[in-house]
Amino acid sequence: MLEIQGLSLGYGGAAILRGVDLSVAAGQIVSLVGPSGSGKSSILRAVMGLQPALAGTITAGVPRDQIGILFQDDALLPWRSARDNVALGLRARGIDAATRGRTADAFLGKMGLAGLEDRFPGRLSGGQRKRVALAQVMALAPRLILMDEPFGSLDAIVRHRITQDLLVQVEGQGITVLLVTHDLEEALALSDAVYLLSSGPDAHIAAFHAIDLPRPRNLATVRADPRFGPLLARLWADLSAVVA
Amino acid sequence: MRRVPDWTIQTVAVVGVLGFWEWAARAGLVSPFYAPAPSAIGATLVELFAGGEVWPHIGATFGAAMIGLVLGVVVGTLLAVMAVATRPAEILLAPLMGALNAVPRIVLAPLLVIWLGIGIASKAALALLLVAVLIFFAVFSAVGGVDRRLIERVRTLGGGRWLVLREVYLPSVAALMLSSLRVAVGFAFTGAIVGEFVASSRGLGYLLSFAQSTYNTALSLAVVALIMVFVMALLALAGRLERRLTRWR
Numbered sequence: 001m002l003e004i005q006g007l008s009l010g011y012g013g014a015a016i017l018r019g020v021d022l023s024v025a026a027g028q029i030v031s032l033v034g035p036s037g038s039g040k041s042s043i044l045r046a047v048m049g050l051q052p053a054l055a056g057t058i059t060a061g062v063p064r065d066q067i068g069i070l071f072q073d074d075a076l077l078p079w080r081s082a083r084d085n086v087a088l089g090l091r092a093r094g095i096d097a098a099t100r101g102r103t104a105d106a107f108l109g110k111m112g113l114a115g116l117e118d119r120f121p122g123r124l125s126g127g128q129r130k131r132v133a134l135a136q137v138m139a140l141a142p143r144l145i146l147m148d149e150p151f152g153s154l155d156a157i158v159r160h161r162i163t164q165d166l167l168v169q170v171e172g173q174g175i176t177v178l179l180v181t182h183d184l185e186e187a188l189a190l191s192d193a194v195y196l197l198s199s200g201p202d203a204h205i206a207a208f209h210a211i212d213l214p215r216p217r218n219l220a221t222v223r224a225d226p227r228f229g230p231l232l233a234r235l236w237a238d239l240s241a242v243v244a
Numbered sequence: 245m246r247r248v249p250d251w252t253i254q255t256v257a258v259v260g261v262l263g264f265w266e267w268a269a270r271a272g273l274v275s276p277f278y279a280p281a282p283s284a285i286g287a288t289l290v291e292l293f294a295g296g297e298v299w300p301h302i303g304a305t306f307g308a309a310m311i312g313l314v315l316g317v318v319v320g321t322l323l324a325v326m327a328v329a330t331r332p333a334e335i336l337l338a339p340l341m342g343a344l345n346a347v348p349r350i351v352l353a354p355l356l357v358i359w360l361g362i363g364i365a366s367k368a369a370l371a372l373l374l375v376a377v378l379i380f381f382a383v384f385s386a387v388g389g390v391d392r393r394l395i396e397r398v399r400t401l402g403g404g405r406w407l408v409l410r411e412v413y414l415p416s417v418a419a420l421m422l423s424s425l426r427v428a429v430g431f432a433f434t435g436a437i438v439g440e441f442v443a444s445s446r447g448l449g450y451l452l453s454f455a456q457s458t459y460n461t462a463l464s465l466a467v468v469a470l471i472m473v474f475v476m477a478l479l480a481l482a483g484r485l486e487r488r489l490t491r492w493r
C-alpha cells in the first residue's frame with residue numbers, strides 16, 4: 001500500500017533525514033518510533049504532500065482523498081462547533097447538511113463525546129479536542145490513515161477504550177495505518193511492524209521489527225503473550241542506543 | 245461583604261462632578277462664559293431639540309459618518325484583499341497606505357472641500373479615508389497571520405480553495421476586523437465632524453464652528469455631549485455585533 005523509498009527531507013536545504021525506506025502493506029498497522037525531533041511528523045506530512053521531498057519517492061497506493069491524517073497538534077477550527085468540525089470533510093464532499101450532522105454526531109458518540117456536539121473547541125479539554133480530530137478523520141472512512149501521537153493526552157481508561165475501538169475498526173475494515181507514537185508498548189500491541197528512526201540531523205531507519213503477534217488483537221490480553229516481553233526489551237534496547 | 249457594582253461608583257462620580265460644577269458655577273467661582281453650569285448646558289440641549297432645528301444637523305453628521313464608515317470598510321477590505329492577492333497591488337498599495345497612515349489624514353480636509361464642495365461628499369470622503377486606511381492594515385495583517393495549520397487541516401480533509409476561504413480566511417479576518425470596527429466608528433465621526441468644521445452649512449461640526457465663532461460655550465459643550473452620546477451608542481452596538489460574531493471565543 002504505502003511505499004517510501006530513499007526519502008530525504010529537510011527544511012531550507014539542510015536535510016533532517018536521509019535515505020528512509022519504509023513500507024506498509026495493505027491492511028497493516030505500522031508504527032514509526034524515534035526520538036523527539038528526528039523527523040517522524042515530517043515523514044507523515046511528506047506522505048500527505050504537505051512537504052516536498054529532497055530526494056526519494058513516496059507511493060501511497062490510494063488516491064489522496066482516501067488518506068486521512070491526524071496531526072500531532074489538535075488545531076480545530078475555533079469558530080466551529082465539535083459537530084461542524086467533524087462534518088467539515090463531509091462538507092467538502094458535498095454531502096447534505098442533515099446527513100453530515102447525523103454522521104458527525106455518530107462519530108462523536110463513538111469517541112465518548114456525546115453531549116458535547118455543540119461545544120466550541122476552545123471549551124473542550126486537550127484530550128477531547130484530540131478525539132474530535134480523530135472523529136473528523138474517521139468520518140471520511142479513509143483507506144490509509146496517518147496518525148501522529150493520537151492518544152497522547154488521553155487518560156488511561158479513555159485511551160484504552162478509544163485505542164481498542166480503533167483497533168477493532170481498523171482490523172475489521174482492513175484499513176492501513178501508519179502510526180507515530182512515543183509509547184513503545186502501544187507500538188508493539190497495535191502494530192505488524194515497528195520502524196525506529198535514529199535521532200537527527202541526518203536521521204535514518206536504525207531498526208526494524210516485524211511483530212508477528214496474532215490478529216485480531218485485544219489490547220488487554222496481547223501484553224500477556226509470551227513474545228511480547230522479549231520484543232519490548234529489544235525495542236527498548238534499540239531506542240536507548242539511538243538516543244544515547 | 246457584597247461588592248459595590250461598577251455602575252454605582254460611576255454614577256456617584258458623575259453626579260458628584262456635575263454637582264460640584266453646578267455649585268461652583270452658581271457660587272460664581274467659575275465664569276459662565278468659560279464653564280456654564282451643567283443646568284445651562286442641559287437647557288441649551290432641550291432648546292436644540294424643542295425647536296427641532298438640531299435634527300438636520302444630526303442627520304448630516306450621521307449620514308456622512310455612516311457613508312464613510314461603510315464605504316471605508318468596503319474599500320479598505322477590497323484594497324487589502326487585492327494587496328494580498330497580487331504582487332503589483334501589494335508593492336504599490338502597501339507604501340501608499342503607509343504614507344497615508346503616516347500623516348494625520350484630517351489635514352486632507354481642506355483639499356477634499358476644494359475637490360468635492362462643502363456638501364456631504366467631502367465629509368463622507370474624509371471619514372472614508374480615515375476608516376479605509378485603518379481597515380486596510382487590519383485586514384492585510386490578519387490575512388498574513390492566518391493559522392497555516394488550519395489551512396492544512398481543511399485541505400487534507402478534501403477542502404478546496406472555496407472552503408479554505410470560507411472556513412479559515414473569512415472567520416480569521418472577520419475576528420480582527422471586528423475589533424478594528426470600534427476604532428473605525430470613532431474615526432468615521434472624527435472625519436465627518438472635522439470636515440464640517442472646515443467648511444459646511446450643516447452638521448454637528450458646523451454647530452461647533454458656529455458656537456466657537458459666537459463664543460457660545462454652552463452650545464459648544466451641548467454639542468460635545470450630544471456627539472458623545474451618539475458615538476457611545478454606536479460603539480455599544482459595534483461591541484454587541486463583535487460579541488455575537490465571536491461567540492466561540
Ligand SMILES: Nc1ncnc2c1ncn2[C@@H]1O[C@H](COP(=O)(O)OP(=O)(O)OP(=O)(O)O)[C@@H](O)[C@H]1O
Pocket residue numbers: 011016034035036037038039040041042043072200
Ligand atoms: N517548519 C519547520 N522549519 C524548520 N525546521 C523544522 C520545521 N518543522 C520541523 N523542523 C525541524 O525538523 C526536525 C524534525 O521535526 P519533526 O516535527 O518531523 O520531528 P518529530 O520526530 O515529529 O518530533 P516529535 O516527536 O517531537 O514530534 C526537527 O529538528 C525540527 O526542529
Ligand SMILES: [Mg+2]
Pocket residue numbers: 040041042072148
Ligand atoms: Mg512530531
